[in-house]
Amino acid sequence: MRTIKSPHERKKEFLETARKFFFTKGYEQTSVDEIIKAVGLSKGSFYYYFKSKEDLLDELTKELSLKILTKIEEIVDRDDLDAISKLNKSFSEAAAIKFENIQLIKTLLKVLCDESNVYFRYKIYQKNTDIVAPEFYKIVQQGIKEETFNTPYPLESSRMIFELASNLTEKVSKLILEINENPENYKKLEREYQNYQLSIERILGAPEGSIDFFTDNLLNKFVRKIMSVEEL
Amino acid sequence: MRTIKSPHERKKEFLETARKFFFTKGYEQTSVDEIIKAVGLSKGSFYYYFKSKEDLLDELTKELSLKILTKIEEIVDRDDLDAISKLNKSFSEAAAIKFENIQLIKTLLKVLCDESNVYFRYKIYQKNTDIVAPEFYKIVQQGIKEETFNTPYPLESSRMIFELASNLTEKVSKLILEINENPENYKKLEREYQNYQLSIERILGAPEGSIDFFTDNLLNKFVRKIMSVEEL
Numbered sequence: 001m002r003t004i005k006s007p008h009e010r011k012k013e014f015l016e017t018a019r020k021f022f023f024t025k026g027y028e029q030t031s032v033d034e035i036i037k038a039v040g041l042s043k044g045s046f047y048y049y050f051k052s053k054e055d056l057l058d059e060l061t062k063e064l065s066l067k068i069l070t071k072i073e074e075i076v077d078r079d080d081l082d083a084i085s086k087l088n089k090s091f092s093e094a095a096a097i098k099f100e101n102i103q104l105i106k107t108l109l110k111v112l113c114d115e116s117n118v119y120f121r122y123k124i125y126q127k128n129t130d131i132v133a134p135e136f137y138k139i140v141q142q143g144i145k146e147e148t149f150n151t152p153y154p155l156e157s158s159r160m161i162f163e164l165a166s167n168l169t170e171k172v173s174k175l176i177l178e179i180n181e182n183p184e185n186y187k188k189l190e191r192e193y194q195n196y197q198l199s200i201e202r203i204l205g206a207p208e209g210s211i212d213f214f215t216d217n218l219l220n221k222f223v224r225k226i227m228s229v230e231e232l
Numbered sequence: 233m234r235t236i237k238s239p240h241e242r243k244k245e246f247l248e249t250a251r252k253f254f255f256t257k258g259y260e261q262t263s264v265d266e267i268i269k270a271v272g273l274s275k276g277s278f279y280y281y282f283k284s285k286e287d288l289l290d291e292l293t294k295e296l297s298l299k300i301l302t303k304i305e306e307i308v309d310r311d312d313l314d315a316i317s318k319l320n321k322s323f324s325e326a327a328a329i330k331f332e333n334i335q336l337i338k339t340l341l342k343v344l345c346d347e348s349n350v351y352f353r354y355k356i357y358q359k360n361t362d363i364v365a366p367e368f369y370k371i372v373q374q375g376i377k378e379e380t381f382n383t384p385y386p387l388e389s390s391r392m393i394f395e396l397a398s399n400l401t402e403k404v405s406k407l408i409l410e411i412n413e414n415p416e417n418y419k420k421l422e423r424e425y426q427n428y429q430l431s432i433e434r435i436l437g438a439p440e441g442s443i444d445f446f447t448d449n450l451l452n453k454f455v456r457k458i459m460s461v462e463e464l
Contacts, residue, residue, distance in 0.1 A: 115351075122350045153427035160396070160431060167395045195385035199392060202434040 011049045013039050018056040023103040027057060027111050054120055061108060064101055065128055068094045072135045083143030084210045090139070091213035095222065102225050109173040109226075125166040133159045140204060150205030161200045168196050176226055186223065193219055243281045245271050250288040255335040259289060259343050286352055293340060296333055297360055300326045304367050315375030316442045322371070323445035327454065334457050341405040341458075357398040365394045372436060382437030393432045400428050408458055418455065425451055 005013070017038050021030040032053050036046050050056055072090045075081070081089065098105050112121045137158040143149030151157050171192055175185040193214050201211035237245070249270050253262040264285050268278050282288055304322045307313070313321065330337050344353045369390040375381030383389050403424055407417040425446050433443035 115354075118354045119347075119350045122347075122354075151427075151430070153423055153430065156423055156427035157431065160399070160427065163399045164392065164396070167392070167399075191385055191388055195383075195388035195392065198383070198385065199389065199435045202437070203431045205434070 010041060010045060013041070014046060014049060015056065015059055018053075019060055019104070022057065022060075022107050027053075027107050028114075054117075057107070057111065058120070058124075060104055061124060062127075064097070064104055065131065067101075068097050069131055069135070071097060072132060076135050076138050082148065083139050083146055084148055084206060086139045086142070087136075087206075087211060088213045090136070092218070095214065095218065099222060099225065106226055109177055112170065113173045113177055121170070125163075125169075129159060129162045129166065133162045136161060143204065143206065148206060148210070151203065157203050160203060164196060164199065168192060176223060179223065179227065189223065190219060239281075242273060242277060245273070246278060246281060247288065247291055250285075251292060251336070254289065254292075254339050259285075259339050260346075286349075289339070289343065290352070290356075292336060293356055294359075296329070296336055297363065299333075300329050301363055301367070303329060304364060308367050308370050314380065315371050315378055316380055316438060318371045318374070319368075319438075319443060320445040322368075324450070327446065327450065331454060331457065338458055341409055344402065345405045345409055353402070357395075357401075361391060361394045361398065365391045368393060375436065375438065380438060380442070383435065389435050392435060396428060396431065400424060408455060411455065411459065421455065422451060 014035060017035050018030070021035060021038070030053070032046065035053075035056070036043055039046075050059070071093045075086050075089050075093065078086070111117050112124075137155060140149055140151070140154045140158050144151070144154055172189060175182075175189045175192070179185045179189075197211050197214065201208070204211075246267060249267050250262070253267060253270070262285070264278065267285075267288070268275055271278075282291070303325045307318050307321050307325065310318070343349050344356075369387060372381055372383070372386045372390050376383070376386055404421060407421045407424070411417045411421075429443050429446065433440070436443075
């Protein structure tokens with residue numbers, strides 16, 4: 001007798017199979033047909049849940065964003081942390097989650113670097129800004145109350161910090177993916193991260209040296225982990 | 233006898249006709265066929281110079297960018313100005329040039345706001361950053377020498393200032409185009425500009441209040457001029 005799967009199970013199966021293919025063969029090298037065949041369900045069933053291959057990657061990205069958002073919300077809601085600790089912790093915990101999902105990150109870096117995916121990148125950045133910037137806004141407001149942050153534009157600068165993070169991701173993606181051929185990229189990467197940290201510290205008017213979430217060591221570990229993930 | 237036009241004249245004629253149509257009928261409402269018909273040259277002749285309608289807008293934008301770049305180069309090359317004056321002057325002169333080309337600006341704002349043009353926007357921003365950021369880098373280096381700017385990352389922050397300007401353009405475009413229906417957008421616009429000024433001042437480590445190129449009055453004039461350009 002044929003096992004009837006729930007809609008939720010079916011959708012999940014497509015996603016898990018896509019994840020496996022994207023991470024082993026690479027996103028560009030995977031076709032929707034392959035995924036459908038491997039799952040063993042019909043084409044109609046696939047298109048009931050997803051519009052395209054991009055849609056699959058979008059869902060996987062959403063899962064990751066949701067994990068990060070949940071973690072940041074947890075941090076923001078704590079009442080034993082000051083604003084500076086919350087900001088640093090949000091960044092370092094987000095980095096840790098990316099670390100755990102390094103294969104998805106590498107797949108995303110490749111896709112986001114590709115100029116033909118500019119629209120996809122735009123949508124991802126915008127969605128992330130819309131969901132996470134309000135949490136940052138709460139931290140910034142707390143910091144102003146605590147008098148450790150000093151900006152007349154808390155709302156605007158909360159979004160700005162996020163936009164700068166998106167710009168950073170774009171630059172960093174290119175640098176990381178070509179790091180084997182250009183070892184000097186490591187130095188450039190380090191400078192981009194340090195400039196980012198210093199800039200958000202200054203934009204928020206935070207004390208010098210207070211924003212520090214990406215120590216050299218963590219950056220080094222991150223880059224090495226990215227590079228050690230089997231070549232796609 | 234038929235007048236033989238030089239290739240340069242032909243290209244220019246297509247561009248001038250496109251400009252006229254874009255500014256009177258609107259970009260979206262203009263077709264390539266209309267432009268070809270109005271110029272009275274062949275389709276083949278059009279496609280010899282341009283790939284698409286977008287290409288025409290791209291050329292018109294390039295003309296504007298070149299005017300701005302030339303003006304900024306002039307300012308950067310002067311030896312009677314300090315770095316702070318050069319930075320303020322570059323921004324205010326760029327604003328003045330945009331002012332003189334308000335119809336193109338309005339056409340661009342509309343196109344750049346449209347999500348289907350994300351790739352076009354991306355290309356424009358990237359090209360502008362690539363050509364103008366090096367000039368800003370020279371100003372930043374001068375400011376560091378003069379000890380009015382203070383950043384360990386002059387190269388990275390010169391690009392960052394530019395990326396923030398692109399982000400600002402995007403936000404401002406939406407706010408301006410909907411200002412008639414949402415008069416409160418004017419206040420938002422003002423805050424975005426002020427936050428931008430303050431942020432670049434802080435990123436560069438410049439003295440408080442030294443970066444000030446977009447006084448309230450100029451912003452007001454700019455918005456009113458945009459709004460007074462006949463509705464497209």
